[in-house]
Amino acid sequence: MPRQWYNILADMPGAPMDPPLNPATKKPMGPDELAALFPMALIEQEVSTQRWIDIPEEILDVLAIWRPSPLYRAYNLEKALGTPARIYFKWEGGSPPGSHKPNTAVPQAYYNAKEGITKLTTETGAGQWGSSLAFAGQFYGLEVRVFMVKVSYEAKPFRRLLMETWGASCIPSPSDKTDVGRSILAEDPECPGSLGIAISEAVEEALKREDTHYALGSVLNHVILHQSIIGLEAKKQLEKVGDYPDVVIGCVGGGSNFGGIAVPFAYDKINGKDLRILAAEPAACPSITRGVFAYDYGDTGKMTPMLRMHTLGHDFIPPSIHAGGLRYHGMSPIVSKLVEEGIAEAKSFHQRGIFDAAVLFARTEGFVVAPETAHAIKACVDEAIQAKEEGKEKVILVNASGHGHFDMNAYHQYFENKLEDYEYPEENIRKALEALPKI
Amino acid sequence: MPRQWYNILADMPGAPMDPPLNPATKKPMGPDELAALFPMALIEQEVSTQRWIDIPEEILDVLAIWRPSPLYRAYNLEKALGTPARIYFKWEGGSPPGSHKPNTAVPQAYYNAKEGITKLTTETGAGQWGSSLAFAGQFYGLEVRVFMVKVSYEAKPFRRLLMETWGASCIPSPSDKTDVGRSILAEDPECPGSLGIAISEAVEEALKREDTHYALGSVLNHVILHQSIIGLEAKKQLEKVGDYPDVVIGCVGGGSNFGGIAVPFAYDKINGKDLRILAAEPAACPSITRGVFAYDYGDTGKMTPMLRMHTLGHDFIPPSIHAGGLRYHGMSPIVSKLVEEGIAEAKSFHQRGIFDAAVLFARTEGFVVAPETAHAIKACVDEAIQAKEEGKEKVILVNASGHGHFDMNAYHQYFENKLEDYEYPEENIRKALEALPKI
Numbered sequence: 014m015p016r017q018w019y020n021i022l023a024d025m026p027g028a029p030m031d032p033p034l035n036p037a038t039k040k041p042m043g044p045d046e047l048a049a050l051f052p053m054a055l056i057e058q059e060v061s062t063q064r065w066i067d068i069p070e071e072i073l074d075v076l077a078i079w080r081p082s083p084l085y086r087a088y089n090l091e092k093a094l095g096t097p098a099r100i101y102f103k104w105e106g107g108s109p110p111g112s113h114k115p116n117t118a119v120p121q122a123y124y125n126a127k128e129g130i131t132k133l134t135t136e137t138g139a140g141q142w143g144s145s146l147a148f149a150g151q152f153y154g155l156e157v158r159v160f161m162v163k164v165s166y167e168a169k170p171f172r173r174l175l176m177e178t179w180g181a182s183c184i185p186s187p188s189d190k191t192d193v194g195r196s197i198l199a200e201d202p203e204c205p206g207s208l209g210i211a212i213s214e215a216v217e218e219a220l221k222r223e224d225t226h227y228a229l230g231s232v233l234n235h236v237i238l239h240q241s242i243i244g245l246e247a248k249k250q251l252e253k254v255g256d257y258p259d260v261v262i263g264c265v266g267g268g269s270n271f272g273g274i275a276v277p278f279a280y281d282k283i284n285g286k287d288l289r290i291l292a293a294e295p296a297a298c299p300s301i302t303r304g305v306f307a308y309d310y311g312d313t314g315k316m317t318p319m320l321r322m323h324t325l326g327h328d329f330i331p332p333s334i335h336a337g338g339l340r341y342h343g344m345s346p347i348v349s350k351l352v353e354e355g356i357a358e359a360k361s362f363h364q365r366g367i368f369d370a371a372v373l374f375a376r377t378e379g380f381v382v383a384p385e386t387a388h389a390i391k392a393c394v395d396e397a398i399q400a401k402e403e404g405k406e407k408v409i410l411v412n413a414s415g416h417g418h419f420d421m422n423a424y425h426q427y428f429e430n431k432l433e434d435y436e437y438p439e440e441n442i443r444k445a446l447e448a449l450p451k452i
Numbered sequence: 453m454p455r456q457w458y459n460i461l462a463d464m465p466g467a468p469m470d471p472p473l474n475p476a477t478k479k480p481m482g483p484d485e486l487a488a489l490f491p492m493a494l495i496e497q498e499v500s501t502q503r504w505i506d507i508p509e510e511i512l513d514v515l516a517i518w519r520p521s522p523l524y525r526a527y528n529l530e531k532a533l534g535t536p537a538r539i540y541f542k543w544e545g546g547s548p549p550g551s552h553k554p555n556t557a558v559p560q561a562y563y564n565a566k567e568g569i570t571k572l573t574t575e576t577g578a579g580q581w582g583s584s585l586a587f588a589g590q591f592y593g594l595e596v597r598v599f600m601v602k603v604s605y606e607a608k609p610f611r612r613l614l615m616e617t618w619g620a621s622c623i624p625s626p627s628d629k630t631d632v633g634r635s636i637l638a639e640d641p642e643c644p645g646s647l648g649i650a651i652s653e654a655v656e657e658a659l660k661r662e663d664t665h666y667a668l669g670s671v672l673n674h675v676i677l678h679q680s681i682i683g684l685e686a687k688k689q690l691e692k693v694g695d696y697p698d699v700v701i702g703c704v705g706g707g708s709n710f711g712g713i714a715v716p717f718a719y720d721k722i723n724g725k726d727l728r729i730l731a732a733e734p735a736a737c738p739s740i741t742r743g744v745f746a747y748d749y750g751d752t753g754k755m756t757p758m759l760r761m762h763t764l765g766h767d768f769i770p771p772s773i774h775a776g777g778l779r780y781h782g783m784s785p786i787v788s789k790l791v792e793e794g795i796a797e798a799k800s801f802h803q804r805g806i807f808d809a810a811v812l813f814a815r816t817e818g819f820v821v822a823p824e825t826a827h828a829i830k831a832c833v834d835e836a837i838q839a840k841e842e843g844k845e846k847v848i849l850v851n852a853s854g855h856g857h858f859d860m861n862a863y864h865q866y867f868e869n870k871l872e873d874y875e876y877p878e879e880n881i882r883k884a885l886e887a888l889p890k891i
Contacts, residue, residue, distance in 0.1 A: 078524065078818050085517065089591070107546045109818040111857065151815050152528070174860040177867060178814050375617050376590050379517050379548040418550065418857040421613040428616060 112415030139337030140172025209313030231267025240273025268345030326445030551854030575650030578776030579611025586620030648752030670706025679712025707784030765884030
């Protein structure tokens with residue numbers, strides 16, 4: 014298991030990364046301003062340009078519960094596709110919460126506890142991140158409060174129960190616990206909630222209390238840093254079998270699992286290696302392929318720091334596709350920058366196609382993946398078919414970010430032929446982009 | 453990973469194991485009679501007294517998807533209990549279906565396919581076994597038909613969807629597909645079904661067709677043989693860290709995961725080693741602690757071979773506890789014999805207590821276990837507390853047979869204080885035992 018994280022900021026080509034801006038003043042935010050939300054260790058990691066950062070023993074001990082995660086050669090899938098490609102998948106679904114999310118939840122909980130914080134707040138959509146932070150918090154004695162989008166809270170009780178089993182409290186958002194929540198409920202008592210509202214509630218609680226911080230499961234630089242362990246392990250594992258990828262694939266919502274597997278290979282590409290790094294995003298929320306690269310807010314309440322990233326606009330409301338983890342208007346600034354610099358590329362995929370690929374994967378490789386992960390599997394299948402058509406050997410590395418045991422209803426709808434493909438109309442995207450803040 | 457299974461029949465003390473009897477004639481069944489249900493390779497394994505049996509490459513390839521399974525030291529649980537005991541748990545929840553069941557589903561599917569069988573039938577209660585056979589069947593091109601107890605089919609759609617995702621068909625039982633099903637439906641169209649009825653339906657279908665066999669996920673000798681891989685791995689893994697268990701623990705329903713972890717250690721005990729081997733069963737279905745050791749049928753329809761085992765009687769109807777996998781009237785003849793010979797022992801546990809232990813385990817070790825597995829965790833916690841009270845060092849090895857991601861509703865009921873402890877009344881047990889066949 015790697016004992017250091019890899020920090021791509023040490024090697025990022027082009028102009029330096031743009032700093033986060035204060036959402037009120039639109040001025041660059043210093044560490045002191047960010048300290049109301051995050052512990053100093055994470056703020057330092059957020060801006061550090063040190064290439065290798067040591068992973069503390071107390072974090073390694075917990076990561077060792079499920080890491081190193083296995084890398085598999087997908088022989089059966091290759092055979093079913095009749096492709097000359099060699100397909101490898103990194104399986105992140107074996108962690109107790111069932112996804113890659115605890116790779117960053119654990120260090121975030123650790124650094125907060127170390128700095129005397131006793132309570133963490135966060136938001137969650139489908140519940141993968143909320144359950145991962147609940148899991149992580151207990152190892153360091155932290156109270157975890159998760160604001161869960163109300164419609165998910167009611168429709169998906171199992172992930173909520175998982176959080177409660179790990180001792181966290183889970184609050185349907187909008188709630189009467191915060192000013193933001195109360196004002197929204199006053200206007201619309203039946204409001205189903207959204208990720209943007211839930212973020213605003215979690216941030217408000219963290220800002221109000223000295224003993225409380227906020228934790229974010231994706232997007233930020235320190236999250237990609239922590240997730241780099243996926244790519245570092247995969248690289249070592251491939252070395253052992255004497256292989257190296259021609260294409261590295263991950264799905265993207267906020268960019269954390271893709272960033273995690275990508276950055277060690279991005280380092281190689283920056284240093285002259287010839288390979289492709291491909292982000293698979295949903296056609297229903299295509300922040301890289303159809304958004305713009307600009308400063309934007311992270312939430313609808315405009316309370317989070319502003320980041321320069323690929324965005325569909327903070328007012329963008331994605332249709333309710335099953336890959337709840339990919340329904341976010343913004344994209345990790347690191348992933349955005351990698352795309353802008355030509356290191357990474359993106360493709361978008363429709364719902365029905367990704368489930369075709371996920372079912373094929375389940376019936377060949379055995380693992381039933383989450384709908385988010387299914388995007389990466391679909392991109393992988395397309396690459397493998399292309400390799401067959403071109404008669405080319407090709408090595409494909411794909412990050413299988415999580416299992417789908419909590420998402421069987423999505424498979425049900427697929428089998429019942431009830432899934433819809435949703436192309437976001439040009440006009441809606443234009444409108445959402447018009448609301449971008451002027452910098 | 454072990455390349456051979458260990459067969460305890462080579463070393464079982466006492467009189468030879470009693471043979472299965474024909475349910476109609478009550479005469480010992482020869483291989484030819486069993487061949488209507490099982491492939492010859494499995495029938496040979498069922499009666500073999502060869503100590504080590506090679507695992508074919510084609511099986512090892514599939515088992516390698518998740519095996520060897522990890523062995524963890526439960527440092528956090530030890531700390532929380534303040535015990536001097538060293539606790540190790542073997543984690544079987546990482547397999548694609550989430551339990552130990554595919555350890556035998558894969559070889560069963562392989563041997564059937566190798567002998568030209570194209571279709572397997574089976575029954576399932578909560579769905580762990582049905583989903584495991586669905587998973588296994590696809591690797592060898594087998595059609596899998598699962599009769600699922602109707603009340604579970606309706607209440608637990610997620611495991612059913614898992615089976616369908618792996619290409620199996622899942623039929624609510626009683627069904628109109630079999631004579632048994634039709635006759636039951638004629639009497640009671642609203643019949644909620646039972647495991648005994650579902651077994652009868654699956655067996656009937658297998659008996660009727662040349663190309664079809666039946667597969668059983670527990671109880672039988674060849675199942676324990678395949679599951680021995682758990683104990684063999686655990687022994688090697690403990691050797692690596694220089695430890696050896698004072699007590700080996702598993703939960704028991706039909707006996708497969710307990711038998712699997714127990715038999716390699718039972719071998720040591722038979723050869724003079726001093727250790728305890730402890731089966732944890734539900735107080736609501738206490739086949740070892742309150743049943744008798746006698747010949748009985750495996751199903752309500754009296755269609756299966758009769759086995760000499762611990763049983764509560766084939767008419768026994770257990771209350772609907774959440775550990776659906778432990779609601780079976782009988783017990784593996786091998787496990788029963790180990791108890792009779794004084795090699796293994798059993799204790800029974802109530803529902804609320806096992807969830808206390810499971811929640812403690814989740815909050816210390818991170819894994820949310822299935823209600824079945826929670827019985828083993830509870831037994832382990834009790835042993836660790838006893839070690840503390842006695843001020844004794846003790847090494848505890850516990851088999852954590854599966855994850856609880858499909859069972860969050862049971863945790864919900866626990867948190868809501870809605871679980872009931874159920875002590876089976878002496879009179880009901882006496883009545884059920886009166887129905888035992890006379891041999």
